[in-house]
Amino acid sequence: GAGVSQSPSNKVTEKGKDVELRCDPISGHTALYWYRQSLGQGLEFLIYFQGNSAPDKSGLPSDRFSAERTGGSVSTLTIQRTQQEDSAVYLCASSRGVRTDTQYFGPGTRLTVL
Amino acid sequence: QKEVEQDPGPLSVPEGAIVSLNCTYSNSAFQYFMWYRQYSRKGPELLMYTYSSGNKEDGRFTAQVDKSSKYISLFIRDSQPSDSATYLCAMKGETSGSRLTFGEGTQLTVNP
Numbered sequence: 390g391a392g393v394s395q396s397p398s399n400k401v402t403e404k405g406k407d408v409e410l411r412c413d414p415i416s417g418h419t420a421l422y423w424y425r426q427s428l429g430q431g432l433e434f435l436i437y438f439q440g441n442s443a444p445d446k447s448g449l450p451s452d453r454f455s456a457e458r459t460g461g462s463v464s465t466l467t468i469q470r471t472q473q474e475d476s477a478v479y480l481c482a483s484s485r486g487v488r489t490d491t492q493y494f495g496p497g498t499r500l501t502v503l
Numbered sequence: 504q505k506e507v508e509q510d511p512g513p514l515s516v517p518e519g520a521i522v523s524l525n526c527t528y529s530n531s532a533f534q535y536f537m538w539y540r541q542y543s544r545k546g547p548e549l550l551m552y553t554y555s556s557g558n559k560e561d562g563r564f565t566a567q568v569d570k571s572s573k574y575i576s577l578f579i580r581d582s583q584p585s586d587s588a589t590y591l592c593a594m595k596g597e598t599s600g601s602r603l604t605f606g607e608g609t610q611l612t613v614n615p
Contacts, residue, residue: 393546420601431509431607432547432591445602480546484601492603494539494546 391415393495395481401501402471410466410498414483421464422484422492423456427477435479438464471502506530509592509606518615522579524590526606529573532596533604536568538577539591541608547591551577582613 394413402408414421423435434448438458449455453472458464468475478497484490509526516522524538535554539547551566553559553575559566565578575594579586592606 422601422603424603424605429511429607431507432593432603432605434602434604437601439601448602482546491549491552492601494548496544496546499544 393481393483393493395479395495395498397498398496399499399501401503403503404473405470407467407469408471408500410468410479410500412464412466412481412483412495414462414464414481415493416462418483418485418493419461420484420486420490420492421458422482423464423466424480424482425477426480426497432480435466468500471500473502476500476502504529505607506604507592507594507606510609511607513610513612515612515614516582518582518584518613520582520613522582522586522611522613524577524579524592524609524611526575526592527573528575528594528604530594530596530604531570531573533594534597535595536566536575537593537603538564538566539593539605541589541591543588550590584613584615587612 396411421438424432426432436446453469456466480497482492482494484492507528538551541547556568556570563580567576589608589610591608593603
């Protein structure tokens with residue numbers, strides 16, 4: 390079946406602009422996660438959804454970052470007033486449930502802030 | 504200090520070599536341990552998943568967890584050029600919900 394998909398695959402924006410990144414999880418997966426991957430930092434957890442609610446958003450680095458999930462499916466990560474340090478690959482993952490279930494990752498969105 | 508430490512490499516080996524990749528961690532609450540493989544410009548894919556201490560083997564791959572030393576390893580036997588990728592260790596605890604804590608990743612190149 391189809392895996393996790395993300396769009397766009399690449400995004401170049403100017404400092405100060407807002408960006409929206411989209412994630413389509415595997416059908417039927419109730420849990421959805423956002424991570425950020427920067428050079429030399431590995432993957433950092435940002436936020437996780439169970440259904441449409443976000444029990445853990447403690448990884449969001451500032452109030453410029455927000456995310457929502459609608460219909461228990463698609464999720465959007467929004468970064469307002471982008472800064473150069475926001476440049477990274479943003480990865481989305483989904484799992485059937487939580488705790489022990491395997492997280493399946495999408496290909497990521499490569500964000501470059503000029 | 505990072506919760507999970509992983510040597511970023513790069514690591515270069517000849518085809519057929521045995522590769523050893525390692526991570527150390529500081530959080531004794533971690534119970535679930537994973538190894539992901541990530542090819543360039545792709546998302547990570549799960550290779551191995553281990554609960555608590557012990558060994559797990561799958562084909563050419565063996566994962567080991569030593570909770571007493573807070574040390575995990577991934578061994579690749581008879582390495583192939585197609586194994587060239589970045590290998591990420593990841594872990595989580597019972598009370599950390601669903602968030603995974605990752606190492607920085609080790610970049611591996613297997614030369615034909």
